Amino acid sequence: MAPTEAEQHPRKALALAAHDASGRVTPIRISRRDTGDDDVAIQVLYCGICHSDLHTVRNEWRTAIYPVVPGHEIAGLVTEVGKNVHKFNVGDRVGVGCMANTCQSCESCEAGLENYCSKIVFTYNSHDRDGTVTCGGYSDMVVVNQRFVIRFPDGMPLDKGAPLLCAGITVYTPMKYHGLNEPGKRVGVIGLGGLGHVAVKFAKAFGMRVTVISTSPEKREEAVEKLGADDFVVSSDAGQMKAAKGTMHGIINTASASMSMYPYLALLKPQGKMILLGLPEKPLQISAFSLVAGGKTLSGSCMGSIKDTQEMMDFAAKHELTADVEVIGADDVNDALERLAKGDVRYRFVIDIGNTLVTT
Ligand SMILES: NC(=O)C1=CN([C@@H]2O[C@H](COP(=O)(O)OP(=O)(O)OC[C@H]3O[C@@H](n4cnc5c(N)ncnc54)[C@H](OP(=O)(O)O)[C@@H]3O)[C@@H](O)[C@H]2O)C=CC1
Ligand SMILES: O=C/C=C/c1ccc(O)c(O)c1
Ligand SMILES: [Zn+2]
Numbered sequence: 240m241a242p243t244e245a246e247q248h249p250r251k252a253l254a255l256a257a258h259d260a261s262g263r264v265t266p267i268r269i270s271r272r273d274t275g276d277d278d279v280a281i282q283v284l285y286c287g288i289c290h291s292d293l294h295t296v297r298n299e300w301r302t303a304i305y306p307v308v309p310g311h312e313i314a315g316l317v318t319e320v321g322k323n324v325h326k327f328n329v330g331d332r333v334g335v336g337c338m339a340n341t342c343q344s345c346e347s348c349e350a351g352l353e354n355y356c357s358k359i360v361f362t363y364n365s366h367d368r369d370g371t372v373t374c375g376g377y378s379d380m381v382v383v384n385q386r387f388v389i390r391f392p393d394g395m396p397l398d399k400g401a402p403l404l405c406a407g408i409t410v411y412t413p414m415k416y417h418g419l420n421e422p423g424k425r426v427g428v429i430g431l432g433g434l435g436h437v438a439v440k441f442a443k444a445f446g447m448r449v450t451v452i453s454t455s456p457e458k459r460e461e462a463v464e465k466l467g468a469d470d471f472v473v474s475s476d477a478g479q480m481k482a483a484k485g486t487m488h489g490i491i492n493t494a495s496a497s498m499s500m501y502p503y504l505a506l507l508k509p510q511g512k513m514i515l516l517g518l519p520e521k522p523l524q525i526s527a528f529s530l531v532a533g534g535k536t537l538s539g540s541c542m543g544s545i546k547d548t549q550e551m552m553d554f555a556a557k558h559e560l561t562a563d564v565e566v567i568g569a570d571d572v573n574d575a576l577e578r579l580a581k582g583d584v585r586y587r588f589v590i591d592i593g594n595t596l597v598t599t
């Protein structure tokens with residue numbers, strides 16, 4: 240049988256891959272390219288499980304190229320650098336997020352907004368420049384172009400820091416560019432999951448007043464006492480939603496499932512903004528009146544640039560901000576994916592790749 244695309248590179252690696260829309264992962268051998276002149280080879284120690292991994296392995300976006308090796312919250316150690324790499328040395332603590340490459344020459348790339356490059360190569364489930372399909376961080380090693388490698392600040396733990404490489408930058412970026420980082424302003428966060436809980440932490444670090452809007456009443460106590468949210472609104476409670484009407488300058492919407500936007504847009508002040516981050520399988524329901532009356536803005540935001548990712552990591556380290564994680568072994572990933580689908584995680588699963596992804 241001819242080798243699959245992922246088997247065409249010279250260097251062998253171990254990985255967890257999904258093979259069909261059941262989304263269940265099993266160990267497989269994959270291959271990685273040799274370390275090119277501009278590449279950094281990384282021993283993966285930890286990798287977060289993002290809901291996008293779940294959408295992808297279950298083929299909810301109809302984009303899966305099986306076998307899919309997910310993972311774009313990658314933390315580890317540099318094992319080799321190419322001859323043009325001067326920024327990183329063997330042994331450095333580094334990370335990789337959602338992007339493995341871009342064209343590096345288009346208007347977006349030149350402007351330092353690589354996350355909007357039309358030729359973006361995602362860290363997994365994406366066609367690389369050489370035509371092979373990229374494999375993510377549910378794997379013992381990765382080889383990545385130096386421009387897409389992030390330095391872990393001193394003191395930031397690799398396990399709790401890994402989720403910042405997707406969840407962190409995805410919430411930090413719209414806060415920065417939509418003025419939702421101004422002390423005293425009121426921001427809402429829809430969905431207290433991987434993205435949502437770090438959104439609360441960044442908003443508090445910016446000095447904002449934060450209201451969590453959640454489908455899960457049982458998350459209230461932790462949201463307020465542990466994460467520092469100022470208010471907690473249960474979205475199915477009409478009384479609580481009415482009381483919160485018109486109170487928020489902006490809302491960061493991280494919901495992973497489709498919803499009617501009407502009750503949520505009503506929470507914004509006049510000219511308030513809702514930024515969509517969640518990527519549900521099914522379309523959202525929205526009435527024009529929800530935006531037009533009140534002059535409100537509905538926007539979207541996708542990941543973040545490499546420059547902003549490094550800035551976000553340094554800001555997080557300064558504020559001792561990391562994700563709340565449940566560290567699991569490679570054998571527990573299928574259970575974790577099932578639990579993530581049910582919202583049963585506080586608040587990010589992180590796979591201990593270094594100690595548990597081993598040949599049996
Ligand atoms: N734009 C981008 O660049 C990125 C987008 N994403 C996307 O963001 C979404 C969230 O990712 P992540 O945080 O990892 O996922 P999680 O599963 O960790 O969190 C999602 C949260 O959404 C809330 N939720 C679930 N269903 C509903 C519903 N029907 N109505 C309202 N809220 C709901 C739940 O919070 P609660 O219990 O509080 O209601 C849940 O915890 C995913 O769709 C993911 O693909 C992820 C990364 C980057
Ligand atoms: O978890 C991050 C994923 C972001 C993402 C954004 C857009 C898109 O088409 C994807 O496949 C992934
Ligand atoms: Zn992600």
Ligand SMILES: [Zn+2]
Binds near residue numbers: 341358
């Ligand atoms: Zn580009």
